[in-house]
Amino acid sequence: MRGGYGRGRRRRNKYLKDDVVYIDYKDVNLLQHFILDRGKIQPRRTNGNSAKVQRMLSRAIRRAREIALLPYTTG
Amino acid sequence: MPNLYETLLIVTPEADDEGVSAVIGDLRTTIESDGGTVLQARVWERRKLAYMVKGKTEGIYVIIHADGGTTLPAVLKDRMKLDESIIRSMVVRLSDQHEIDVRQEIAERDQAGDAAVIEEQRAAAERRHEAEAAAAAMSLDEIVAAEEAEAETADSDNGDLGDDGEAESSDSDNGDLGDDEGPTVETPPVDESADDVVGDSDESTADDEGKEG
Numbered sequence: 001m002r003g004g005y006g007r008g009r010r011r012r013n014k015y016l017k018d019d020v021v022y023i024d025y026k027d028v029n030l031l032q033h034f035i036l037d038r039g040k041i042q043p044r045r046t047n048g049n050s051a052k053v054q055r056m057l058s059r060a061i062r063r064a065r066e067i068a069l070l071p072y073t074t075g
Numbered sequence: 076m077p078n079l080y081e082t083l084l085i086v087t088p089e090a091d092d093e094g095v096s097a098v099i100g101d102l103r104t105t106i107e108s109d110g111g112t113v114l115q116a117r118v119w120e121r122r123k124l125a126y127m128v129k130g131k132t133e134g135i136y137v138i139i140h141a142d143g144g145t146t147l148p149a150v151l152k153d154r155m156k157l158d159e160s161i162i163r164s165m166v167v168r169l170s171d172q173h174e175i176d177v178r179q180e181i182a183e184r185d186q187a188g189d190a191a192v193i194e195e196q197r198a199a200a201e202r203r204h205e206a207e208a209a210a211a212a213m214s215l216d217e218i219v220a221a222e223e224a225e226a227e228t229a230d231s232d233n234g235d236l237g238d239d240g241e242a243e244s245s246d247s248d249n250g251d252l253g254d255d256e257g258p259t260v261e262t263p264p265v266d267e268s269a270d271d272v273v274g275d276s277d278e279s280t281a282d283d284e285g286k287e288g
Binding site: 021022024025026063065066067068069070071072 | 083085119124125126128134138163164165167170172173176
């Protein structure tokens with residue numbers, strides 16, 4: 001396996017540290033990395049987040065959407 | 076056991092500084108009347124909204140951190156719904172770990188910001204004094220102008236040019252003062268409108284209850 005992201009190699013997350021304890025919903029610049037072009041939350045299988053991190057992340061994104069910091073949908 | 080609540084709200088982009096501080100002051104009293112304490116209340120930033128809210132594409136984000144009991148979020152939300160200058164709001168209880176960080180951040184900000192806040196209040200007070208002085212000066216000018224006009228009509232044949240010149244200059248002074256005064260004089264009406272909002276909101280709650288009943 002050379003460089004690709006096939007089965008067996010874990011993706012590293014370049015935006016979040018491993019020991020993240022809280023993801024702020026006001027941190028739009030960070031959250032922006034985890035939404036797709038259409039505004040959807042990026043799935044765990046493509047960003048390699050742990051379940052815990054993904055939970056915090058999706059909660060933060062949903063909060064940010066509520067207060068118009070992030071779009072529900074785009075395009 | 077008090078919780079730390081973070082309130083993020085969007086004030087309509089048309090609101091000026093006074094409008095925003097009126098909103099903050101209103102929420103401050105709401106929190107305090109519910110037995111909570113405001114740790115900080117400040118404008119976060121003016122930014123573009125990710126989607127249109129009540130026809131607005133832009134908004135002034137205000138952030139309030141407050142300690143309070145479990146009734147506080149509901150009370151705050153109810154209050155914010157009644158204020159028409161608030162186009163969107165959210166109250167969130169901060170998790171234990173994050174709570175400590177935020178408290179620390181607020182403490183640091185307080186130390187840094189105290190001087191700035193005091194300065195700001197002083198500037199506002201000065202502006203108010205100036206406005207009052209301008210209002211007083213204008214009324215004086217008006218009296219002088221009226222007297223001059225009377226004098227002119229009395230002896231209109233004498234010294235046309237000189238008198239006219241003076242009268243004109245005094246008129247234009249009045250005009251300038253009037254212009255300067257425009258925004259400052261609006262201060263009391265803004266407050267009044269805030270009071271009106273309170274009155275209206277009370278009525279609307281009454282209406283709501285009526286509908287429910």
